[in-house]
Amino acid sequence: MRTSVALSLLGAAATGVAAQSQKPLPTAVAVNNNPVGLVAEAVLPGNNIKGKVVVKSGDGGVGTQFNIELSGIPEDGPFTYHIHVNPVPENGNCSATLAHLDPTERGEDPVCDKSKPETCQVGDLSGKYGAITKGQTTFSASYLDKYASLVEGTGAYFLNRSIVFHYPNKTRITCANFKITNAGPAPFRFQPTGTGISSAAPIGTNPAQTTGGAPSPSGTMPVEAGASFSTSSMTSVVAALLGGAMMLML
Ligand SMILES: [Cu+2]
Known part of the structure; x- marks a missing residue:
């Protein structure tokens, strides 16, 4: 008798947990109005990992194209990387960049399911597209992310933020700010052509x-x-x- 009560209580508790984890995660908004021609880059300081992350508006302003080229990666990976909410201050302290860019406020748990990138933190790039695996001394990646925004003033805008790389224990190995290298055509700039x-x-x-x-x-x-x-x-x-x-x- 006592056993069956305990079992039914356990069952209820398990159902509660299951119900909680099934709560649908918020979904990020796909961006289709990024400024066409806009290019920015984050160049790492190069004390350890060297290289840069170049971002540009996807074709027709749909999504953001990320092109990442890194070298000099230490052997003790894997390394994750994310867009963090704050920029890196003058002193280069990566801790000051605070948490991941997460405009939907879905938090860290459950971990990002890369088959459903819209449910991941917008800034969780390695969660969505893969981490730098252990033993890899160079890394290159190229992907179109639909949710990171190049439209200033929107929640998922990230050019005023930073990119941060982490050791497996989550401490921060290196970080850099994004800088616009090509603002793209100005809205009313005269465009001389043959006609x-x-x-x-x-x-x-x-x-x-x-x-x-x-x-x-x-x-x-x-x-x-x-x-x-x-x-x-x-x-x-x-x-x-x-x-x-x-x-x-x-
Ligand atoms: Cu991070």
């Missing part, structure tokens, strides 16, 4: 242009210059017309 100048100018045909009177510097011609350019050519057209009229009158 860009004539479409920007108010007049369809521009005589000065066809004579090559004022070569435009490649790639940097602002709209204002285009406008004044066509104004001066308008003046010359008017002067020519006036000249012609004068000739006729004489």
Whole structure:
């Protein structure tokens, strides 16, 4: 009797645990509006592991492409790595970067299931894509992550944060901040192409242009210059017309 009560209590407890672990994990939001052309990199200080993590907007702004190239990795791996919430301070102290980037607040437990990356901490890169295995002295990885964001002001934005590598006992071996190396095209920057100048100018045909009177510097011609350019050519057209009229009158 006492045994059966104890067993049923155990059963209830087990059911409770099972119910708790089955609670669905929050899912991260897939990012599809990353700024196209944006590139950033985190270069490791190189005291131990050397190399860098280059990130860029995925095709069409969908996801973030990570390209990682490392060397000089010590033998005592495996090493995990993550995006941490805070940047590395001037003194290089990796502990100051605090915890993993985790905008869904799913926490460390249960551990990341790489078959369901949307349920992992956004910053848990080695959880989602694999750690640096023991004995590996170089490491390269290339993957598209859908959840890390390059859109400033969003919870999963990480270019103001850091990447941190860990020893197997979780202490921090090295860390670095992300820096933007190419901001991509500015939203309203004039894009000179073969047809860009004539479409920007108010007049369809521009005589000065066809004579090559004022070569435009490649790639940097602002709209204002285009406008004044066509104004001066308008003046010359008017002067020519006036000249012609004068000739006729004489
Ligand atoms: Cu970490």
